[in-house]
Amino acid sequence: MNFYQSFKLAIQSIMKSKVRAFLTMLGIIIGVGAVTVIVGLGNGMKNYITKSFESMGTNLITVDIQGRGTSRTISVDDMYALVEQNPDLLSYVSPTAGVSGTVKIGNKNIKTTRVSGVSEDYMKISSSELTDGRFIQYVDVLRRQQVCVVGSYIAKTYYSGNAVGKTLKINGTAFTVVGVLKEEAKSEKLSSDDVIFIPYTNASKMSWTGTISSFVFSGASPENINKAVITIKEALYKVYGSYDYFSVVSMSEMLDSFMTEINVMVIVLGAIAAISLLVGGIGIMNIMLVSVTERTREIGIRKSLGAKQKDILGQFVIEAATTSALGGIMGILFGFLLCSIGTNIISSLAQETITVVPSFGAVLGAFSVSVGIGIIFGFLPAKKAAKLNPIDALRYD
Amino acid sequence: MTPLIEFKDVYKIYKMGDSNIVRAVDGISMQIEQGEFVAIVGQSGSGKSTCMNIIGCLDVPTQGQYLLAGKDVGMLNDNQLADIRNKMLGFIFQQYNLLPKLTVLENVEVPMLYRGVPKDERFERAKKALERVGLSDKLNHTPSQLSGGQQQRVSIARALAGSPSVILADEPTGALDSRTGRDVLHLLQELHGEGNTIILITHDNSIANTAPRIIRLADGKVVYDGPSGGKGAVVQAEEGEAAVL
Ligand SMILES: Nc1ncnc2c1ncn2[C@@H]1O[C@H](COP(=O)(O)OP(=O)(O)OP(=O)(O)O)[C@@H](O)[C@H]1O
Ligand SMILES: [Mg+2]
Numbered sequence: 101m102n103f104y105q106s107f108k109l110a111i112q113s114i115m116k117s118k119v120r121a122f123l124t125m126l127g128i129i130i131g132v133g134a135v136t137v138i139v140g141l142g143n144g145m146k147n148y149i150t151k152s153f154e155s156m157g158t159n160l161i162t163v164d165i166q167g168r169g170t171s172r173t174i175s176v177d178d179m180y181a182l183v184e185q186n187p188d189l190l191s192y193v194s195p196t197a198g199v200s201g202t203v204k205i206g207n208k209n210i211k212t213t214r215v216s217g218v219s220e221d222y223m224k225i226s227s228s229e230l231t232d233g234r235f236i237q238y239v240d241v242l243r244r245q246q247v248c249v250v251g252s253y254i255a256k257t258y259y260s261g262n263a264v265g266k267t268l269k270i271n272g273t274a275f276t277v278v279g280v281l282k283e284e285a286k287s288e289k290l291s292s293d294d295v296i297f298i299p300y301t302n303a304s305k306m307s308w309t310g311t312i313s314s315f316v317f318s319g320a321s322p323e324n325i326n327k328a329v330i331t332i333k334e335a336l337y338k339v340y341g342s343y344d345y346f347s348v349v350s351m352s353e354m355l356d357s358f359m360t361e362i363n364v365m366v367i368v369l370g371a372i373a374a375i376s377l378l379v380g381g382i383g384i385m386n387i388m389l390v391s392v393t394e395r396t397r398e399i400g401i402r403k404s405l406g407a408k409q410k411d412i413l414g415q416f417v418i419e420a421a422t423t424s425a426l427g428g429i430m431g432i433l434f435g436f437l438l439c440s441i442g443t444n445i446i447s448s449l450a451q452e453t454i455t456v457v458p459s460f461g462a463v464l465g466a467f468s469v470s471v472g473i474g475i476i477f478g479f480l481p482a483k484k485a486a487k488l489n490p491i492d493a494l495r496y497d
Numbered sequence: 498m499t500p501l502i503e504f505k506d507v508y509k510i511y512k513m514g515d516s517n518i519v520r521a522v523d524g525i526s527m528q529i530e531q532g533e534f535v536a537i538v539g540q541s542g543s544g545k546s547t548c549m550n551i552i553g554c555l556d557v558p559t560q561g562q563y564l565l566a567g568k569d570v571g572m573l574n575d576n577q578l579a580d581i582r583n584k585m586l587g588f589i590f591q592q593y594n595l596l597p598k599l600t601v602l603e604n605v606e607v608p609m610l611y612r613g614v615p616k617d618e619r620f621e622r623a624k625k626a627l628e629r630v631g632l633s634d635k636l637n638h639t640p641s642q643l644s645g646g647q648q649q650r651v652s653i654a655r656a657l658a659g660s661p662s663v664i665l666a667d668e669p670t671g672a673l674d675s676r677t678g679r680d681v682l683h684l685l686q687e688l689h690g691e692g693n694t695i696i697l698i699t700h701d702n703s704i705a706n707t708a709p710r711i712i713r714l715a716d717g718k719v720v721y722d723g724p725s726g727g728k729g730a731v732v733q734a735e736e737g738e739a740a741v742l
Pocket of ligand 2: 546
């Protein structure tokens with residue numbers, strides 16, 4: 101008896117009791133569906149994060165200084181000197197001084213907009229482009245000119261595109277708009293288009309400490325980015341005498357650590373979902389044991405007609421594997437359904453398009469695992485059937 | 498010439514607890530030649546089915562030797578026994594024992610399936626066997642759509658299609674009315690006429706008389722082995738039974 105015939109028998113036997121077969125498969129369906137959607141979710145998040153990092157540029161290094169309470173502090177000039185001393189490692193630096201407070205355009209108060217104080221090099225670091233006017237220049241920084249560059253969201257929403265020359269107020273101080281940045285994120289609220297840049301010298305005046313504590317560097321080449329991080333760290337260590345007062349992180353490191361976090365999440369959730377596969381396997385074993393008992397007479401007849409142990413074993417193992425493989429296929433379809441539902445829900449919650457996409461590898465893996473479960477959990481009942489004594493099996497009612 | 502079937506002092510003993518021992522087959526020796534038609538007859542519980550299960554390699558004797566075509570069956574393993582059942586033996590059971598999910602044709606094909614006969618040949622042989630028993634118009638029916646007599650003829654076709662050395666029939670007419678029963682017996686007689694070896698098991702003397710040779714069992718022992726030849730065998734048989742009782 102060959103595989104095809106055993107397979108045909110298995111299909112016949114499954115079709116004979118569809119409801120039972122479906123209930124048997126349910127654990128596998130849920131397990132495979134859950135694994136598919138979890139892996140898909142992980143992929144969606146990874147794609148989204150990679151994309152947003154790519155738009156920022158992966159050879160950026162951000163420096164945050166928490167060194168409060170120490171007498172010595174590092175100055176903006178020290179940071180510029182660092183770039184000059186290491187031209188092979190670093191290209192540009194800009195302070196990134198966050199300004200908290202409110203922005204007022206006309207008589208509207210805007211709370212969502214991110215206001216940062218930066219240098220004239222910031223545009224090169226962030227590789228952004230202008231659609232109108234100019235960026236902040238060295239003289240603006242030097243003379244604390246009250247000028248600003250706005251993101252496309254601000255320009256579109258509040259100035260219907262014509263922002264250059266207009267004024268807005270940040271914490272009561274008037275700034276003149278001198279440039280508009282090119283759209284990066286569909287000009288949505290809270291996105292990277294909902295920003296205002298001012299000279300960092302103005303920003304530090306507005307913050308209550310009066311010091312600058314965040315910087316962004318651009319690396320000279322992606323290969324040397326780790327070396328650049330080390331160089332900055334060492335320079336800061338000389339000032340603060342400890343690695344605890346600052347953090348220096350490259351975007352690629354940050355991306356890596358995000359990816360690791362997502363992978364861990366996918367593995368943990370996937371493992372939980374895989375328990376359902378185990379339960380599904382036990383369900384299959386249970387039903388196969390019942391089926392062997394119910395079909396004892398059939399087994400006896402087949403043995404009296406010359407079926408060998410391996411024929412009976414094959415018949416039942418293939419039946420179990422077919423059942424769980426069918427469950428696996430349904431589970432994959434179920435997973436795809438969940439993925440498209442998930443895409444809709446997440447995208448509407450996050451106001452960003454995050455596509456939940458199951459990977460081909462995960463789908464193939466889930467399918468193979470479900471077939472494997474059928475074989476493993478079908479083996480015991482099949483062995484029991486194969487070992488039946490023909491005369492006892494024939495007499496069984 | 499070696500006999501096709503030979504029992505050398507065969508016992509089948511069941512132990513039911515410590516003291517209760519059932520001697521289902523109690524020291525039987527016999528020989529059956531190729532091409533014979535033998536009826537094994539006896540009262541209920543006399544050990545006929547146990548005998549047939551041993552002949553059919555479905556069961557093994559507790560003691561003694563069973564030689565099939567000169568080979569000691571006791572020395573064979575599970576796979577070899579399955580092979581013998583598949584190639585040398587054709588079973589006809591009282592309860593037909595057809596597989597309910599398969600069609601008539603598929604049922605007849607099953608033994609050839611386990612033998613690895615190619616699809617086309619399987620189909621041809623199964624069709625021919627079904628024609629032989631007069632069921633060529635029922636190939637795609639399922640067993641439940643047939644009458645008892647027709648189902649029994651399917652099981653005869655199944656036994657026949659594998660061209661076995663021996664056809665074993667245990668009470669083949671037991672579940673049939675007397676007219677259909679006679680048809681089935683007539684079919685067995687014809688198959689014997691065509692050269693098949695047939696062993697028929699029954700408790701009914703008149704059915705046993707369709708076979709030229711009768712082996713009569715009582716309490717697991719052979720009490721008569723000889724030609725059916727009308728009255729003589731029956732009288733002798735009754736004397737034999739009386740002697741045991
Ligand atoms: N598996 C078993 N365990 C114990 N005793 C058994 C077993 N099988 C058969 N027997 C006993 O062996 C004896 C012979 O049984 P067997 O089935 O061979 O009789 P039979 O001649 O075929 O009877 P019938 O005409 O009723 O079918 C009986 O006494 C029966 O109870
Ligand atoms: Mg019997």
